[in-house]
Amino acid sequence: RKEVEQDPGPFNVPEGATVAFNCTYSNSASQSFFWYRQDCRKEPKLLMSVYSSGNEDGRFTAQLNRASQYISLLIRDSKLSDSATYLCVVNMPGGYQKVTFGTGTKLQVIP
Amino acid sequence: DADVTQTPRNRITKTGKRIMLECSQTKGHDRMYWYRQDPGLGLRLIYYSFDVKDINKGEISDGYSVSRQAQAKFSLSLESAIPNQTALYFCATRGTGRDGGELFFGEGSRLTVL
Numbered sequence: 001r002k003e004v005e006q007d008p009g010p011f012n013v014p015e016g017a018t019v020a021f022n023c024t025y026s027n028s029a030s031q032s033f034f035w036y037r038q039d040c041r042k043e044p045k046l047l048m049s050v051y052s053s054g055n056e057d058g059r060f061t062a063q064l065n066r067a068s069q070y071i072s073l074l075i076r077d078s079k080l081s082d083s084a085t086y087l088c089v090v091n092m093p094g095g096y097q098k099v100t101f102g103t104g105t106k107l108q109v110i111p
Numbered sequence: 112d113a114d115v116t117q118t119p120r121n122r123i124t125k126t127g128k129r130i131m132l133e134c135s136q137t138k139g140h141d142r143m144y145w146y147r148q149d150p151g152l153g154l155r156l157i158y159y160s161f162d163v164k165d166i167n168k169g170e171i172s173d174g175y176s177v178s179r180q181a182q183a184k185f186s187l188s189l190e191s192a193i194p195n196q197t198a199l200y201f202c203a204t205r206g207t208g209r210d211g212g213e214l215f216f217g218e219g220s221r222l223t224v225l
Binding site: 034041103104 | 144154
């Protein structure tokens with residue numbers, strides 16, 4: 001089993017739709033969680049951190065479910081500019097603070 | 112100017128050639144990383160460094176070496192490039208904090224080995 005798993009997609013959704021991605025992780029000791037956004041041929045950039053209590057930033061909501069070992073990202077009112085690959089990132093404890101990336105979920109918002 | 116700068120941005124080379132990818136940062140971070148990205152495999156860690164005297168292998172270090180010349184500079188070398196090292200390479204930095212903080216990436220170096 002991969003340490004961090006994501007559905008690669010692509011998710012093709014119309015503008016204005018709500019779309020949700022999940023990401024599962026295998027190590028229950030994982031400490032912190034993030035969603036990064038990566039545009040085609042560009043570098044990944046932090047979208048948002050994922051807190052135990054969940055967090056919201058405008059149209060984006062991130063949730064953590066430790067019992068089931070997954071995190072989710074919900075995008076409401078999708079815009080064309082949301083088209084990108086969304087990377088799930090999980091940090092492990094310890095001095096190294098190992099960072100593991102999912103392979104990404106591709107979102108295409110269609111006019 | 113970008114906080115994390117990689118050179119070259121694109122490089123085509125031949126099998127057996129020595130290649131160096133350079134990374135410099137202005138964020139003042141101690142932690143620096145080299146990743147490669149391949150379609151369907153995500154980002155995989157090659158090497159990482161927590162300070163100038165600290166170099167550590169990542170998941171896929173075979174065929175690569177690094178040099179941390181200064182806090183701000185971290186170079187990745189391919190001593191004898193081979194075609195399966197064709198990939199998009201990213202340098203990243205990270206601050207310190209309880210959870211290690213956000214990773215800041217350079218714009219990437221696209222390497223093609225023929």
